[in-house]
Amino acid sequence: MLDHGTERPACAPASGHTDGAGATTLITDLPYGPKAAEVAREAVAVALHGAEADLLDDARLITSELATNAFASGRPPLVLCVDRRSQTAGSLEVEITVTDGGCSDPSPSSAPTPEEEAESGRGLVIVEALADAWSLTTGTRGTRAWCRLTRGFHLSPDGTH
Template identity: 40%
Template sequence: MRTKGMAMSARARFVVTPPVATAVAYRFPSDARSVGWARRELRRQLRAWRTGGELTEQATLLTSELVTNAVRAHAGLPAPVPAIGVRFVLSEDRLRLEVHDVSDGEPVVKESTGVEEEEAECGRGLVLVDALASGWGVVRVATGKVVWAELPLPVTEMS
């Protein structure tokens, strides 16, 4: 560190702090409890990345929806049921949430057409994802699919 009016010693060296991991991945059992576990790990990672506030709340909600969809997609599969992959990726301007499941089923945004459907418990998660995320999509992989959603990072003003 340099102080005004003070020269740096010839033996002094700048220390480069290794960057915090910008991507982390987890494997959770295909079980409803995994939704809570994924939320907990997301919050922990966002604290490590020093992000919070509204981003954490929105990311937690999106993670819940994506992992819930993956658990439902695995329902009825013969044992042993494969694990669900969850990955969080932080870039300069966005947070990307990815959930991998082995189902071939394509996620579909279900628009409401009536009162009975509005009261239905499931089928609305992707409407929420579509409303909150700056973008989302599906990538086919050799073993199923990865459903992803992105949120922009809050802009911080420098003084």
């Protein structure tokens, strides 16, 4: 959802979450252009405000890669959805989805291996390395890239965060 008055991403309660405790969904349109990744990173920072730095860094990098792929390989519109849910025992689950208007290339069954000297082509390899789960579904009517990150609070031996 986009707050059209400010042109900034807006957060809304997640649909389908039964207990309502700590669940937030952010949905925003991304510009169809080179700024897609930058806007996506900023939106993730808003959605994950207060999250651990490691989770935020991984989510921003993954989102940047998915938005870049959507712009480079897809058609408008580009849409980002970030679902944030607090889990039991203090863990946080984040699902990131980027959709676009489709492409003509078939869906890869796994992350492609880029040429060693290539300047691009590592996006899905990065997603695969950082995400706990991910999928990519491509088609002429739409493409959906999705991933899940789950992180828990790490306690030190004295029981503090």
